[in-house]
Amino acid sequence: LAKTTQPISMDSYEGQEVNITCSHNNIATNDYITWYQQFPSQGPRFIIQGYKTKVTNEVASLFIPADRKSSTLSLPRVSLSDTAVYYCLVGAGGYNDYKLSFGAGTTVTVRA
Amino acid sequence: SAVISQKPSRDICQRGTSLTIQCQVDSQVTMMFWYRQQPGQSLTLIATANQGSEATYESGFVIDKFPISRPNLTFSTLTVSNMSPEDSSIYLCSVDSSGTRDTQYFGPGTRLTVL
Numbered sequence: 001l002a003k004t005t006q007p008i009s010m011d012s013y014e015g016q017e018v019n020i021t022c023s024h025n026n027i028a029t030n031d032y033i034t035w036y037q038q039f040p041s042q043g044p045r046f047i048i049q050g051y052k053t054k055v056t057n058e059v060a061s062l063f064i065p066a067d068r069k070s071s072t073l074s075l076p077r078v079s080l081s082d083t084a085v086y087y088c089l090v091g092a093g094g095y096n097d098y099k100l101s102f103g104a105g106t107t108v109t110v111r112a
Numbered sequence: 113s114a115v116i117s118q119k120p121s122r123d124i125c126q127r128g129t130s131l132t133i134q135c136q137v138d139s140q141v142t143m144m145f146w147y148r149q150q151p152g153q154s155l156t157l158i159a160t161a162n163q164g165s166e167a168t169y170e171s172g173f174v175i176d177k178f179p180i181s182r183p184n185l186t187f188s189t190l191t192v193s194n195m196s197p198e199d200s201s202i203y204l205c206s207v208d209s210s211g212t213r214d215t216q217y218f219g220p221g222t223r224l225t226v227l
Contacts, residue, residue, distance in 0.1 A: 034215065043116075043204045043218025044155065087154070100145075100206075100216060102155040 004088045009107040018075040020106050022088030025069050033064060033071045036087045038105070044087060048073070078110045114139050114207050116219035124225045125195055132191045133222045135205035140185035142208060145216065146178070149202040158203075161188050195226045 005023040012018045024033070032051050036044040048055055050062040050071070061074040075082055085105040115138040125131050135144065146158040159167040159180055167180040181189045192199050202221040209215040 041221070041223075043206065043221050045218070046209075046215050049215065100155075100157065104154050 004090055004103045006086075006088050006103065006106045008104060009109070011109050011111065012078055013111050014079055015077050018078050018082070018108055018110075020073045020075075020086055020088070020108070021070055022073070023070045024088070024090045027068050027090050031090045033062065033068075034089045034091060035060070035062065035073050036089065036102075038085045038087065040084075044102075047086075075108075078108075080110050080112060082108065083110045084108060114141065114209070114217040116205060116207060116217055118203075118205060118219040118222050120222060121220065122223040122225075124227060127196050127226055129195055130191055130193045131195065131224060132189050133203050133205075133224075135188045135190070135219055137186045137207050142185070144182060144188045145206045145208075146180065146188075146190045147204045147206065147218075149204060149221070151201070155204065158190070192224065195224075197226045200224055200226045 003026060006020060010018060010020060032049055034049040035047045037047050038044040048057055048060050048062045050064050052064050052068060055062045063072045063074065073086060085107050087102050087105040089100055089102065117136045119134045123131055144161045147155045148158055149155045157170050158173045158178055159169045161167045161180050161182040163182045163185050169175060177193055179191045188205060190203060202223050204218050204221045206216040206218040209217060
């Protein structure tokens with residue numbers, strides 16, 4: 001499994017855009033990049049997944065450069081309810097390997 | 113998406129006792145997983161549970177301490193045996209999102225405190 005590195009914490013204010021960059025220098029050709037969000041006292045929740053370039057859904061955008069050695073999760077116009085821990089995961093690739101390896105995650109705190 | 117429930121949501125137990133945590137899914141799933149999340153820490157995979165076969169444990173976790181049952185495609189239990197204060201954690205179950213790589217749905221977790 002590719003090792004990931006992301007900032008331990010980030011602070012922001014309501015209405016701002018939050019960008020969390022994750023480094024994964026050893027990403028394999030078949031690996032996808034997946035982000036999860038975890039609120040206090042809840043299990044992690046899938047946010048977004050991508051392989052290359054840019055992916056956008058109703059919650060976030062994921063930017064992946066051509067070399068795929070890093071990725072950036074972008075949360076537009078955050079609110080207080082976006083305060084959570086965000087985990088970047090890089091999979092082993094293939095539908096037969098379901099193991100998820102969670103790193104330390106990034107604690108995002110949104111202030112009023 | 114799958115809806116997952118866990119029982120109990122929290123418990124306080126005495127050392128030396130055992131607690132069985134239940135995980136129920138609203139649809140049939142092939143693989144179920146059990147994680148541990150110690151206070152302020154990330155998630156650590158304990159084991160993978162497939163229906164009809166013995167669970168596969170990760171390094172550092174053994175069946176005697178964390179026996180797992182998987183009697184059907186919608187249910188699993190994790191028992192924390194002979195508990196000590198070091199077992200105080202949140203225990204989460206998850207299921208794979210069939211057909212989508214590296215995506216799992218998680219239950220709300222069981223917060224265990226061992227005195």
